[in-house]
Amino acid sequence: MNSKFTFAIVLAAILAVVAVPTSAFAATVNASIVPGASTKTNDAYDPNPIEINKGDEVIWTNNDSALHTVTSGSNGEPTGLFGGTASAPALMPPKKTQSFTFTEEGEYPYFCVLHPAMVGLVKVSAGGGSGMQETYATTEFDGQTYTVEATSAAVKVTGLAIDAGKAVNVNLSGEGEVELELPTAMISGISSVMAGSTDVSFTQVESDDDSTTIKFTVPAGTSSVQIMGAKVIPEFGVIAAIVLAASLVAVIGFARFKGASFGIGRF
Ligand SMILES: [Cu+2]
Incomplete structure (x- = not known):
């Protein structure tokens, strides 16, 4: 890959990933x-x-x-x-x-x-003294901004990155139980949460057209988790590319067929 391009992507990722801690829940x-x-x-x-x-x-x-x-x-x-x-x-x-x-x-x-x-x-x-906090991390992909929200007493989300078509990587600090709300446009059909090579068991708390909320316990010493799902963007980009490739094949095929017919006519 072009090194200037790589540098620009890395810089954009660093600038885009900002964690905003909020006060009380x-x-x-x-x-x-x-x-x-x-x-x-x-x-x-x-x-x-x-x-x-x-x-x-x-x-x-x-x-x-x-x-x-x-x-x-x-x-x-x-x-x-x-x-x-x-x-x-x-x-x-x-x-x-x-x-x-x-x-x-x-x-x-x-x-x-x-x-x-x-x-x-x-x-x-007083609020039961749960001390729940909401923290956010955002990332940009294809001109769109995606936000992950964490609700937890001890765990904060500190970063977010999209591994196109494969997984969403979420950086976390702290350990214990956390609820993560992930936009459907970014990932859906969540199938696994990995902390390094450890498969972390999770439960789906809520899911609608806009987002999916999952709950899991962050193991000690974990600084990021990889979340995999049935669909991870750029889902539509991939489909568009397949459609485009298929139409190109069809056009080329048709052109060749036409060429062949003319050929038969001439000779
Ligand atoms: Cu009155």
Whole structure:
């Protein structure tokens, strides 16, 4: 291979593979202001209570046809944390959403300033101390960016490389259990996970059109795993090349056949 070309590929790979550690493993929880909420007191907000972990975000949607608020406080007295104040409530017309991220443990009662009988509660717990972290690594292939996401208490993904048509190589640091989410466009039909020459047993946690999530335990001393599947890009590139080659063969064959016919005619 041309050495300049090789150098460019190596440089691109080094630049493209960036691991981005994120902070806490936070979730988004959806809640609703139900139809007919103004007469529903404890059932006006759904679910109620809303039970979440520290760092989670709650998004309320007004699914009623009337104007309401989601205002922190109780007994008709706002605390000012979210949803405005008594004199300036944050009004939510139908379909409007309001969100708030709870960063402190505790219980947060809230109500509707317009209908103070509508009450709800958010219970925020410490998060079980699991210390789960999400880390990411990306790589570029054929102008497309692919991202692998790792969820683990101890293992971080530090790099990603595609071995075209064969496998995906994922660099990891730390040992223990990890969940890896891999885009379907990059690899599908995952068949094995190898750590060096060790076949690591894995379970498939989830799989849909967009991605496959697998779970396995990273053996001690492992810095990378090789993941093999039924399809690894450039799946479509390979198919296109076969189709092109087949059509070329057909065209050449046809041209020869025509040539032969003329030949027979002439002689
Ligand atoms: Cu209301």
